[in-house]
Amino acid sequence: MAEKKTERDDAEPADRADVNTRVRRSKEAVLTVTLRLMFEEGIGGVSVDEVARRSGVAKTTIYRHWPSRSALLVDACSRLSSKPEVPDTGSLRGDLAALAGRLAEQLETARWPTVLPSMIDAAERDPEIAATYARLRSGFSSPYGPVIERARKRGEVARTQDVSEVVAAIVGPLFYRRWFSREPLDKKFVKGVIDGTLARLKPKI
Amino acid sequence: MAEKKTERDDAEPADRADVNTRVRRSKEAVLTVTLRLMFEEGIGGVSVDEVARRSGVAKTTIYRHWPSRSALLVDACSRLSSKPEVPDTGSLRGDLAALAGRLAEQLETARWPTVLPSMIDAAERDPEIAATYARLRSGFSSPYGPVIERARKRGEVARTQDVSEVVAAIVGPLFYRRWFSREPLDKKFVKGVIDGTLARLKPKI
Amino acid sequence: MAEKKTERDDAEPADRADVNTRVRRSKEAVLTVTLRLMFEEGIGGVSVDEVARRSGVAKTTIYRHWPSRSALLVDACSRLSSKPEVPDTGSLRGDLAALAGRLAEQLETARWPTVLPSMIDAAERDPEIAATYARLRSGFSSPYGPVIERARKRGEVARTQDVSEVVAAIVGPLFYRRWFSREPLDKKFVKGVIDGTLARLKPKI
Amino acid sequence: MAEKKTERDDAEPADRADVNTRVRRSKEAVLTVTLRLMFEEGIGGVSVDEVARRSGVAKTTIYRHWPSRSALLVDACSRLSSKPEVPDTGSLRGDLAALAGRLAEQLETARWPTVLPSMIDAAERDPEIAATYARLRSGFSSPYGPVIERARKRGEVARTQDVSEVVAAIVGPLFYRRWFSREPLDKKFVKGVIDGTLARLKPKI
DNA sequence: CAGTAAACGAGACGGTACGTCCCGTCTTATG
């Protein structure tokens, strides 16, 4: 799905079906191998030569579709995006717990957190990667908007509360545990984060 | 063997003066250039050849002191550690504000945050780098222990409160802003983080 | 196969007018560009891609008409052949002087001598090119036969004289100057060659 | 021998023995393979990658010693030079016959004639190769000077006779047979060339 | 104060990867 969109994005003029078929096949093979390599050995371990070797796609062809190794990585990374649905449990606590729980679980089990630091690092210097990263990032912060909005309507949150601060208050500590401390992301910790955030959000009477 | 001695040189003042002198001179020159390169072009821009070229120290010598490019980077990064003093303003809020304010400032102005993601990424796979990184990390989390302890004595914090959760609650959102959301780390945001944390720490009566 | 047909197209007027027209147009365009490229940058500078680019003829089409880059070059070169008329000045000296003078002039001013070494080189290994080259070569040696024959009738040349040796005696030194010694092909030199050859041809009384 | 000189030419400062040893070994291996390839498949068949593969010398190292494929070829070709001794049979005819006979034999059996057209072609555009070629060329024309000079002293040749014309008169037809006609370089032909040249050189009484 | 062992410089070397150019094949749509 994400991939299809990518294809379309790339070939805006819609070209001709057959060409797209061949192109898609190549790109698919290349991106698959790229992601595999990325997960196995990190972004640094992805070399165009190796991708060519493993995918059976000629290096020339790879460079026909992506102007540089970097561009290939960006494209591959853009496949990582997970589009979480917005939970609706009826209460702010329930919604936040669902979001935080899901994130905590992903941080521990999914493969994309392995790669994220590489991206952040690359984004520090490469604006193109930065853009991709921004898109990826908005993926896991987007559900918070609707959740807070609903809570506002229910009177659980002050009208003035900034959403991005809530996101930071929940996602921040989780990410911190994952990358900056290396302590476990257990239920107790996640509950603490939610409790803290809720305590903070409690509307002043 | 050479390595072992090198290690010792680093940790302890001196074994044999002469050796230390020459070794130190070389290492110093190399590390200086390495850091400069790192800040200029990121970790990716640090190549042993370039370091040798700029520092005037032969590549051979560099490899005599560090077993790999990676090790050199780690060593250079370890110089970045800032050992923050423990603030003592008399109140928990004051102490946390001091710590958070200092960190926020550093995140925006200091040069080491530029490099951190590279380290985290490398740490994801290289245990040696992971160790160095852990040491570095403990630098900015260590002052929280004493601060919380004092607050506990003053009755501002429940006895059961886990320090690492407090660190996560404060440092987490700050880091999040720096690397994951790129929104400004302004005073308002920092104050929000402190408020939220305090709200959470408030001992249940 | 394609070649055979191509050959026929060249030799005969038309099977089906329209087809021949299109084929001829393509071939014409391709060969023109090929020759231009050849003269501009030498045989090494002729790449099928570049010919396609400049001529507007698709690479596919080029390969339909010529099985390889090499074949294209050969074909292009074969256009270089100049069919010199047989001079008839009344004397052997006059005839040979005319032939040698013309050749000397061409060697210095015409564009095909630039390319000849490439062909010779290629001919060293590629029999197809060798054949084309032979055809080309026979072009400038053919007039010597009639000239010598006439001289024989006039008694200027011994009956036993081998024509090919005369050709070698005249063309050889000229070519030598052009490619092997790079000294100028001036009138004096050409006259010397003719004198030498005549001295040699003088029939023993 | 030729090789030794080359080495010395390359490393004028005489450097250090061991380094030269290593360098010489590499260069030797590379040049040997290069020449082999050149004879097998012509200059066009020499690729740096292939040379690296066959010689076991890394491509990097090859490029350390020669700035380009072209330079490598030039160097390899310079090994082809045969330094013919100046014959002294007592008569001009004998000397020329010796020289021409030797050349005719080489043209048919030696390996360098295989490569010469490639060189001439390359020389047409590359001045560096042109220089090497000039050096090579002077190799087989140099003995004619002394031979003619001696003949002059014996009164066999006019004082005004230009040496280069003699060279052209002998070498020219031989080369012509080799590369431009493809007829055999038999004894009869060589004798004819010598006779013709002598007829021409006979001093006017 | 000479001898010695380390640290050092210089740089050759094999190797992997980069990104580019060209070759010749192929597939499909268009006239």
Place this chain on the structure above:
DNA sequence: CATAAGACGGGACGTACCGTCTCGTTTACTG
């Protein structure tokens, strides 16, 4: 059916860097 358009696998080019490996040359302590 010739053609335009262009993707594709493959090979070579020349460059940058990695980490290894000689070798001779300081340098400063020791005997």
